[in-house]
Amino acid sequence: MTLKINALQIIKHLMVGSEGTLGFVSRVTYNSVPDYADKASAFIIFQSVEDAAVATHYLREANCTDAVELFDRPSLRTCENMEYMHHLRGLPETATSLLIECRGPNKEVLMSRIEKTLKTIKDNKILSLNKMEFSFDPAECTAFWDARKALIPMVGAVREAGTSVLLEDVAVPVKNLAKLCHGINEMFKKFEYHDGSAFGHALEGNLHLVFTQGFETKEQVDRYANMMDYLCKMVVELEGSLKAEHGTGRNVAPYVELEWGKKATDIMWELKALFDPEDQLNPGVVLNKNPTVHKENLKPLPVAHGVVDTCMECGFCESACPSGHVTLTPRQRIVATREIARLERSVVPEDASKLKLMQDLYTYNALDTCAADGMCATKCPVNINTGRLVKDVRAKRYDSDSLQYRAASASLAAFGAAMSVVPLGLNFVDLMHRTMGTSMFGSIAGPIGSALGLHWNKYVPMGASALKVPNSVAGAPKVVYLATCVSRSMGPARGDIETESIHEKTLSLLSKAGMDVIIPKDISNSCCGLIYDSRGLPEQGNVQIERLEKQLLAASDNGAIPILTDTSPCLMRMKEHFTHQGLKQALYDPTEYAAKFLLDRLDIVKKEDSVAIHVPCSSKKMKKDAFFEQIARACAKEVTVSPVPCCGMAGDRGLRYPEMSGGGVASAVASPPGEAMVIREPGMKNGGRTWPSEVKGACSEGFSSSRTCEIALSLQTDTHFKSIVYLLDRCSAPKAKTA
Numbered sequence: 110m111t112l113k114i115n116a117l118q119i120i121k122h123l124m125v126g127s128e129g130t131l132g133f134v135s136r137v138t139y140n141s142v143p144d145y146a147d148k149a150s151a152f153i154i155f156q157s158v159e160d161a162a163v164a165t166h167y168l169r170e171a172n173c174t175d176a177v178e179l180f181d182r183p184s185l186r187t188c189e190n191m192e193y194m195h196h197l198r199g200l201p202e203t204a205t206s207l208l209i210e211c212r213g214p215n216k217e218v219l220m221s222r223i224e225k226t227l228k229t230i231k232d233n234k235i236l237s238l239n240k241m242e243f244s245f246d247p248a249e250c251t252a253f254w255d256a257r258k259a260l261i262p263m264v265g266a267v268r269e270a271g272t273s274v275l276l277e278d279v280a281v282p283v284k285n286l287a288k289l290c291h292g293i294n295e296m297f298k299k300f301e302y303h304d305g306s307a308f309g310h311a312l313e314g315n316l317h318l319v320f321t322q323g324f325e326t327k328e329q330v331d332r333y334a335n336m337m338d339y340l341c342k343m344v345v346e347l348e349g350s351l352k353a354e355h356g357t358g359r360n361v362a363p364y365v366e367l368e369w370g371k372k373a374t375d376i377m378w379e380l381k382a383l384f385d386p387e388d389q390l391n392p393g394v395v396l397n398k399n400p401t402v403h404k405e406n407l408k409p410l411p412v413a414h415g416v417v418d419t420c421m422e423c424g425f426c427e428s429a430c431p432s433g434h435v436t437l438t439p440r441q442r443i444v445a446t447r448e449i450a451r452l453e454r455s456v457v458p459e460d461a462s463k464l465k466l467m468q469d470l471y472t473y474n475a476l477d478t479c480a481a482d483g484m485c486a487t488k489c490p491v492n493i494n495t496g497r498l499v500k501d502v503r504a505k506r507y508d509s510d511s512l513q514y515r516a517a518s519a520s521l522a523a524f525g526a527a528m529s530v531v532p533l534g535l536n537f538v539d540l541m542h543r544t545m546g547t548s549m550f551g552s553i554a555g556p557i558g559s560a561l562g563l564h565w566n567k568y569v570p571m572g573a574s575a576l577k578v579p580n581s582v583a584g585a586p587k588v589v590y591l592a593t594c595v596s597r598s599m600g601p602a603r604g605d606i607e608t609e610s611i612h613e614k615t616l617s618l619l620s621k622a623g624m625d626v627i628i629p630k631d632i633s634n635s636c637c638g639l640i641y642d643s644r645g646l647p648e649q650g651n652v653q654i655e656r657l658e659k660q661l662l663a664a665s666d667n668g669a670i671p672i673l674t675d676t677s678p679c680l681m682r683m684k685e686h687f688t689h690q691g692l693k694q695a696l697y698d699p700t701e702y703a704a705k706f707l708l709d710r711l712d713i714v715k716k717e718d719s720v721a722i723h724v725p726c727s728s729k730k731m732k733k734d735a736f737f738e739q740i741a742r743a744c745a746k747e748v749t750v751s752p753v754p755c756c757g758m759a760g761d762r763g764l765r766y767p768e769m770s771g772g773g774v775a776s777a778v779a780s781p782p783g784e785a786m787v788i789r790e791p792g793m794k795n796g797g798r799t800w801p802s803e804v805k806g807a808c809s810e811g812f813s814s815s816r817t818c819e820i821a822l823s824l825q826t827d828t829h830f831k832s833i834v835y836l837l838d839r840c841s842a843p844k845a846k847t848a
């Protein structure tokens with residue numbers, strides 16, 4: 110019985126380290142560790158790598174630190190221009206630093222660990238080049254750790270197009286850490302990897318080497334292979350391990366015998382044969398008879414498009430993408446773009462048919478179903494906005510002779526007239542909806558919508574009422590109110606509590622606060638151009654944004670008067686594209702404007718028990734989240750903030766591809782995006798994922814600041830979403846006069 114248990118324990122441990130070559134792990138339970146609120150970090154610079162390594166040795170023995178990260182001299186240079194890191198400029202060529210973190214379940218424990226850490230270094234007479242002290246400032250500590258996290262992407266961001274960022278992962282006993290550092294720097298010089306650097310988890314003797322490498326020519330591949338020979342030999346001589354926290358894979362498989370010797374390697378092969386006699390489990394990984402496998406089948410990164418050529422295919426962007434659950438994640442869009450670029454240059458005859466297939470699939474999967482919201486850039490370590498790539502490729506589809514291009518150009522001259530038809534159309538659809546009821550109208554609207562490429566749902570709003578220009582209020586503070594073309598066209602949805610349009614509610618609010626409201630002249634023709642730009646018609650979009658800038662400069666006295674606009678995506682486009690700095694600074698969304706100019710002029714009552722808010726992705730990028738919460742919390746006892754990064758609606762794109770709005774919700778709640786790299790056909794559902802129950806169940810109403818997003822949010826939650834202006838107007842009254 111004892112023997113049986115031991116055998117199982119042995120198998121369990123073998124399985125954990127086997128990288129899927131002996132079996133697969135179908136279920137894992139993680140035991141999490143507490144993330145203490147009490148923590149502090151120190152960035153200590155030593156004269157030499159030897160001093161840093163000796164300090165690490167003593168800190169390890171003292172057992173008083175929670176993390177110790179080593180930065181070699183090239184790594185320090187990489188991050189010396191980051192905020193809080195300018196003191197790294199001009200350090201001696203031998204400088205090496207340790208980023209140390211101490212944590213504790215309370216202040217007392219934390220302080221005693223910090224004291225012991227500093228005493229350990231001082232008692233062992235190790236001198237530092239800067240003041241040895243811990244920072245408790247969250248901003249500074251975050252900056253230290255951001256620098257650590259940025260070391261890989263920063264090398265990636267400045268690399269030559271067409272090269273890859275490579276990351277190696279080795280470990281040696283801490284006593285040999287300094288020798289390893291010196292050896293790596295010598296190696297980089299010898300093989301001419303001038304951008305190479307080393308950093309990592311010093312307490313474990315684990316260093317990561319980061320460098321860039323092309324694999325286009327035999328010389329490049331040979332240089333890489335020779336460097337690997339050198340590195341592996343050096344690590345083995347330093348009694349180290351060729352892999353520390355990452356997998357051995359195929360790259361280090363040819364060196365397994367060098368590290369473990371023939372006897373141990375033979376035993377590994379025997380085990381492999383016992384578990385997997387037909388060599389079906391992860392074949393070639395860890396154990397491989399081919400001594401040059403690390404030089405074969407190397408994946409090139411062909412130059413494809415300037416916006417994405419620095420992509421490292423790391424996948425950090427995927428969690429923010431609203432369309433990753435529907436079609437492709439940003440990373441997959443980039444990989445597909447690269448493959449198309451490779452196929453276009455290929456001289457292999459059979460690649461022509463592959464190219465055609467890829468291009469056909471690309472249209473729907475990569476282009477049509479991208480929200481172009483740029484949420485991927487918020488997570489990307491090198492700031493790649495795949496939406497920019499997508500817009501650029503969309504634009505290339507329409508040359509100046511195309512029907513779309515000519516129609517868009519023609520619409521510029523009659524924009525106001527064209528937009529005036531939209532509320533009429535929406536009112537007609539609403540009349541049908543009201544007359545027939547949701548179910549019957551839905552069954553008729555479904556096929557018609559499919560034929561027209563615009564899919565109706567019960568939250569499609571009625572038309573907005575006409576915008577009325579308010580009387581001026583002499584002597585009152587002035588505000589320019591830009592009701593966007595969306596809010597001038599789209600009113601409330603059937604079933605909404607309030608039946609007024611957003612601009613009516615906004616004007617009501619401004620009136621209660623006693624503001625003198627200026628409506629820009631010729632407002633019916635104004636538009637920020639987003640509707641053109643997101644469709645791949647940037648030239649027409651530029652005409653509109655330039656026109657709008659002139660209108661607003663005139664209305665706001667060159668930005669001297671604050672400008673309130675009611676639609677967040679339009680606001681972001683204005684902030685990004687206007688050229689007049691003063692005008693940009695004068696622009697506000699409803700929440701920031703209310704927080705800064707209205708709250709003091711109104712009496713607010715918490716009339717609602719529980720509401721949901723969804724901060725649109727554009728507002729998140731403009732960092733308006735706190736204003737949203739502030740306004741909602743002023744009006745409601747409980748506020749649930751939607752965890753969805755982006756609703757996926759993307760203007761009217763979610764009406765043309767209704768599966769997209771469900772994908773936006775799925776990105777916040779479900780399994781990892783791109784889970785099976787499913788290539789879909791247009792119109793397929795997203796797997797029936799639903800809105801998080803905390804939002805769906807807890808609130809009777811939701812608030813946001815983009816009318817089209819609100820349609821998607823309402824549909825996904827079956828909760829009426831509308832502008833946050835409605836909530837504030839409902840809960841506010843003119844300030845009572847004090848006696």
Ligand code: SF4
Pocket residue numbers: 419420421422423424425426427439440443485488489490491492493
């Ligand atoms: S675009 Fe995505 S995959 Fe590419 S570098 Fe950025 S986060 Fe990584």
Ligand code: SF4
Pocket residue numbers: 429430431432433438439442478479480481482483484485486494495496497499
């Ligand atoms: S949908 Fe948004 S997050 Fe996803 S690739 Fe397109 S722009 Fe990036």
